[in-house]
Amino acid sequence: MSARIERVRDSSDMSSRMSDEVREGLQKRPLPELPSKYFYDDRGSALFDDITRLPEYYPTRTEEAILETIAQEVVDRVQPRELCELGSGVGRKVRLLLDAMAHRELLERCVLLDISEGFLIESARQLDADYPDLAVRGVVGDFLEDLPALGAGGGRLALFLAGTIGNLHPDRVPPFLRDLARQLDPGDAFLLGLDLVKDAARLHAAYNDSAGVTAEFNRNILRVVNTHLGADFEPEAFEHVAFYDPDNAWIEMRLRATRGMRVSIPGANLQMVLEPGDEIRTELSCKYTRGSLEARLPGTGLCVEAWYTDPDQLFACALLRRSHETIPSEEEP
């Protein structure tokens, strides 16, 4: 079989969305911001992959170790016929679940959805080559807007790993979970990777690695805006800032101007003046507890069936089940 690749939006739609989102974000005051999904062109995705191997960056190896331990149990509980990973990246972790499905002769379909087209195509092709009996579908889309492109549920196990849900502002989490639950049938399941609240020093180190890879990843967002919107940001004129905010239980990443500058972003019809020390917020990474996740579940049609963590309680994988609860459509009040 060969992997099927679908694009939810054409390039002019993608460009006009980017233009609107960048303009709206950079006009926010007191703190301008850029949507973190724009880190991920090919270079940004490769830099993120480098981050996952850094000694300070515990989330990837911890989540992988949890998945290695639980994959068979999760598959045996859910009996999925389709795996569906949102924000799939290099698509390595999904293999742990696919192998467990193969072990029970359940391997049928796999859908990868990601905004980073080059990486998505490559990982869909590699899955296709390595699992010849699997029907692989790659969907180039936005998990905040394009979940209906997944199609109707049924026998589906959705995955959202790496703590990527932490990049959503907490207010956006319940609507996101409702949107996802609409693509699940009662009995379908959702395995969610969550970075847990912990010691601030450990969090700080994970986002301020000594090799400077996270700083380069952070600055990449400016390169993406330059490439797609014709902007003239000088990434090297910004320093990487990442700190833990215990009141909100999130890491915030920012870029701080090291000198005064005027930036033109013609594709967003915007000029920006920055003074030395001015900052642009580029990412939130919310840290969770079981309680803070459960507080966001009422009305989403999802409930926690199992909670798996590592011995040091650094990271968790929550297995959520789609209940029979009716989720109101978006139009209904």
Ligand SMILES: C[S@@+](CC[C@H](N)C(=O)[O-])C[C@H]1O[C@@H](n2cnc3c(N)ncnc32)[C@H](O)[C@@H]1O
């Ligand atoms: C933190 S990485 C995780 C990658 C991979 N799942 C892992 O476990 O290593 C986040 C992934 O989500 C993708 N992504 C970020 N925002 C997105 C969005 N709004 N819609 C679709 N994909 C998005 C990125 O391209 C990237 O591959």
